[in-house]
Amino acid sequence: MQGVGGVVSGGGGSITSGVSMSTVSKDDNLVLSSEDSSSCLEESELELGLGLSLGGGSCKAQQGSRGGQYARFLTAKDFPYVGSSSSASSASSSSSSSSLSRANVSSGTKRSADSVAAANGTSQVVGWPPVRAYRMNSMVSQTKLPVTEVFNSLIGKNRNTNTTVGKETNNSCDKSNVNAKVKGHSRSSLFVKVNMDGTPIGRKVDLNSHSCYGTLTQKLEDMFQTSSTMMNSIRSSGEEHDMMVEATRPSRLLDGSSEFVLTYEDKEGDWMLVGDVPWGMFISSVRRLRIMRTSEANGLAPRSEETNGQRTKPI
C-alpha cells in the first residue's frame, strides 16, 4: 500500500497539499512519506499540515478513517540532505495505532494504550487480541530490538475487512519473538518531560519502554493527539494567529499554521533535533523533549544545506 505523505488523517478535514504550501517552500522540510525508511532520500509528495505521521506511520489506508488525528513530528529523518542517520530507519513503519476495523477509532488516549498501540505495530484492530494492556506492555518491553533493523513495509488493510490481526505484517521494531532470551539486567524507567508548544500541560514519557525512535514518536503522536484539552489549547493558539476557530476539526485549525518538530535537550543544555544519533546514544544524553513549532526551530530545521550541527538559541 503506497504511503501517501504523512498526512493528518483527521476525518474530513484532511490536509491536502496546496493550502499550506505557502508557508514553506517546496525545497524545504519535505515531509517524507515513504514507508520504506531507507528511501528517505526519495522525493515524495509534499504534504503539510499539522504534524503528520512520521515516515510510514499513518500512511496506510487512512482514507476516510474517522477521527484519529495524528500529529507527526518532524525529526532528523525528514531532513535527508543533512545526512540521514541510520537510526532514522527505526522511525518509520511503526504503524499508526488506528484501528482499521469496522469504523473503529483509535482510542489511544489512555496512556498505557499509547505505548501498546505504538509498539503493537502489526495489529490493526484496536483492543484485539483481548489481552490486558498491562500484559501487552510488559511483553513489548521484553522484546527490545537493535535500532538498526530494517523495517518491512506494512501491508495496509482495508478497514472493512475484519480479519486484520496482522500476521502477515512485520513491524520489526517489535518483531523479535518474546521467546528471545531476555537481557540479564533489570530495566528501570526513564521518564522525561514532554512539552508541546501551545499545550500548557506537559506529559511524561518513559523512554525505556521504547527501543527505537519509531515507537517513541508514535507514542508522542498519540499523547498529543486531539483531545478536548488539546483542542482548547490549539484553539487558543489558533486564535492567536487570528484564524477561524472551527468546532470539530483541529486539522483545519492547524491548516496553515506551523508544523511541529521534535527536539530534545541534551545533557549540555543544548536543544537538538531528535533522530540524528543512534537510539542508545540518544537515551544516554536526553534530558527532556519538546515538540516545537518549526517556525521557532531556527537552525534546527535547515533551510539550506547546512549541517545538522547547527544549534538553536537556548530556550
Add this chain to the structure above:
Amino acid sequence: MNYFPDEVLEHVFDFVASHRDRNAVSLVCRLWHRVERLSRQRVFVGNCYALSPEILIARFPGLKSLTLKGKPHFADFNLVPHDWGGYVQPWIEALSNSRIGLEELRLKRMVVSDESLELLSRSLANFKSLVLVSCEGFTTVGLAAIAANCRFLRELDLQENEIDDHSGHWLSCFPDSCTSLISLNFACLKGEINLAALERLVARSPNLRSLRLNRAVPLETLQNILMRAPQLVDLGTGSYIHDPDSETYNKLKHTILKCKSIRNLSGFLEVAPRCLPAIYPICLNLTSLNLSYAAGIHGSELVKLIRRCAKLQRLWILDCIGDKGLEVVASTCKELQELRVFPSDVLGVGHAAVTENGLVAISAGCPKLHSLLYFCQQMTNAALIVVAKNCPNFIRFRLCILEPTKPDPVTMQPLDDGFGAIVQSCKHLRRLSLSGLLTDRVFLYIGMYAEQLEMLSVAFAGDSDKGMLYVLNGCKKLRKLEIRDCPYGDKALLTDVGKYETMRSLWMSSCEVTLGGCKTLAKEMPRLNVEIINEHDQMEIGSEEQRVEKMYLYRTLVGPRKDAPEFVWTL
C-alpha cells in the same frame, strides 16, 4: 423465626457467607433486612456507579471490607478512553468522614490517586489490607503513605497496575515497628527497589506468607529473603538470573530445600533457564504456577519443569509451550482445574502457538478442568465437541482465536456447532467468551442451553439482531454482556428494555445502534445510565440516525454520574 432475638438471627447469618446469599437473606422481611445489614462486614460493589458511597455507608455501618469495580471490562483492552472515570476518591472521602472502621479495600479497574492513598492511610486507623488490580493513577508516593501510616497493615497486593515509579524508597517507609505483614506483592512496579530495606522488612515479618517481587530484585536478594522466610506459601521471583556455577546459586539451592510450604510460584520476569533446577525440589508441592510473564522459559526447559509439577491445580503459561507441551501438561497435571494460555507473540508473526490439538489433549487428561482461557491460532468444531464431552464441568470458558472471524480451518464452517456443544454439555457454565467465525446460530444455542450464564463476551460475530435477541431472551441469569464489532442495532437493543435492569451492565461498541435508539432506551428506562462515549468529537447532537461508536449502560440507584468527562454523554 420471627420470635428469635436479633442476636440469634445474627449468629445464624454469620454462617451465610457469600454476597449473594446475604443479599437474598436481606430480602426476606424487614427484620431480616435490618439484622443482616447491621451485621454485614463484607460488601461487594460490582459497579461503583451503581450506588453512592453515602448509600453504602448508611446501610452497612459495620462495614469492614469493601470491594469496588470501576471501568467496564473492555477498558482492559484500551477500548475505554483515559479519564472515563472510576475514581475511588469520593469513596475514600466518604469513608474517612464516617465512623466506618474499614479494614480492607479491594479495587479493580479504578483510578486511584496518591491523594486518595494518603487520605486512606491517615483516616482509617484500623486499615489492614489493600488490594489493587488493574488500577492506575498513583505513584510510589502513594505507596509510601500506605507503608508509613497504616500501622496494622497486613496486606499490600498490587496486581498488574500502571504505577509511576518515582523511587524505591517507599519500602523504607514501613516503620521498624511494622511486623504484621502477611502479604506483599509489588511485582508490577517497574523501578528500582531498596534491597536492604526489603530484606529488613522480610526479616521482621514473621507472618509473611505471600511475597511477590519485581524485576529489580536480583537472585542474591531472593536468596537472602528465602533464608529469612522459609515459611512462605506464595512466592513470586523477580529477576532470576545468575551464574549457575556461583556460590550464590549454590546457596539458593540449599535454601530452597527448606521452603517446604511454597504452593504458589510465579514471576521469573527475567530468567536464566540454567538456574531453574534450583526450584525443582519444590515443584512437587506446587498447586499453582504462573509462568505467563516468564518469556525466557520455553522449549525443553519448560517441559522439564512442568513434568515435576504433578499436583498443579492452576497453571498460567505462554503459548510457546505449544501443543506438545500441553500434552505433557495433560499427562502430568491430573489435578488441573484452571488453565490459562496467553499469546506470547501478540504482534502476529505466528511463532510457536497452540491449536485445537493442545486443548483436546488437556481435556482428555484433566477431567477436573473448570476454568479456561485459551489463546490459539485456530479451533475446529470437532475439537470443541470432544472438549465438551471430556469436560462437562466448565464454569468459565474463554476461547480467543487470534485471527478475528476465522472459521474451522478443516471444514471452513463457522464455529457455531462447537460452541453449541460446549454450552449444551456444560450446564454450570457462568462465563463464556466467543471468537472465530460465528453466525446467529451460536446465539440460538446459547440462549437455549446456557441457563447459568452470567457473563458473555462477543466480538466480530453474528449476522443480525436475532443473535443478540436470542441471548437476551434466553439467558435468564445474564449479568454482563459485552459486544464489539457485531451487526446489532436498535431493534436488538430495544426489544426488551426491561432486561437491562436485571443485569449489571451492557457494553456495545462498533455495532449498529444509533443515537436515536440509545435515547429511546434512556427515556424508557430512567433507572439506567446510558452513556455514549464520544471520542474525537465525532458525534453531533442533533442527528438521531448516526451510529454510536461506544455505548455503555448500567443500572444505577443514583442517576447520571457527576464526574463524567466531556466526551461521555449520559442520555
